[in-house]
Amino acid sequence: MRQIILDTETTGLDPQQGHRIIEFAGLEMVGRKLTGKHLHLYIHPERAIDPDAQRVHGISLEFLEGKPVFAKVASEIADFLRDAELIIHNAPFDVGFLNAEFAKVGLPPVRELCANVIDTLAEARDMFPGKRNSLDALCDRFEIDRSNRTLHGALVDCELLSEVYLWMTRGQESLAMDIDVDVPGAQAGQDLTFERKPLMVKPADEAELAEHQAYLDALDKAVKGSCIWRAREAPAPTEG
Known part of the structure; x- marks a missing residue:
């Protein structure tokens, strides 16, 4: 399945209070490998950025001058996400902002647009109960180099999250395979029964x-x- 590692940066914490997305990043993964296809956008929020939020991501309103507003890039983002499985750390935050932005331009919510949403924060809390499970903490736990991350940035956070997700899901690759067997003389729809020989057990x-x-x-x-x-x-x- 096509997966998108996703992150956003925003003007504040609550879209219900009028806060907006100012940075969007998504990295495409297929077969547990990054394909190189990505979407990274800076977006003018048409409002001020809270000082506390700016201290976290370092993005100023002056930097965003001349960048497109969300309405101009909404379709591009929706097309990039369509039918994919999203992998997000603290998914309710990013999904809530995307839903609010999509609603403003008449696009469907994330759950209707995409195949599934995986929240790596929720999964990390199940795997490591009682421990810190921020992205930084998980990178430290899995010994993932985050030396390039001095501020929260959507693109670099996606790159780190892709490595964290692969560590968290090691051993979960599907063992199921669809196999077409060509049996001479068999007719379409025929129920074929094969005699199974006893399995040979070879100790390590x-x-x-x-x-x-x-x-x-x-x-x-x-x-x-x-x-x-x-x-x-x-x-x-x-x-x-």
Whole structure:
């Protein structure tokens, strides 16, 4: 499925109070690989930027002079997102702003426009309960270099989030495959039954076991603790 890593920067915290999007960034990912296709826009908000927000992202109204207003780029953004699965850190924030902006120009909300929305903040809280799960914290946890991130910027945050998402979802690649089998003499729609031979079980050798332990050590380091597979491998306690 086509996925879009998405982030926005805004004039403030609440679109219901008239705050607007001033930066949009989206990176396309297909098959867990960035394709190089992206959309990055600066947008004039037609209003002032809150000082607290400007301290976070560093974008001034003077910088945005001459940039297009949202109505001029709304269709471009909607077309880029259409039918994709969105990956967003703290999705309710960005989706809320996009919905408010789309409504102003008569476009459908995000949930109707896109196939799905994944909130990496919610997923991180499930994976690491009780720990800090900001984008910075997750980059530190997975040892992702964020030295180029001095301020919050939509494009650099998308690049970091793409790496965080891949770390968080390692091992979740689909094992399902659609296979067309050409059997001589078979007719269309014919129910074919194949005799299954007993599966051969080949135990891992010492080198493979050592490689497995090294991989678990790397996972322990990434989560700064003991990964779930350590708990599964630990012998069950005996009674008495």
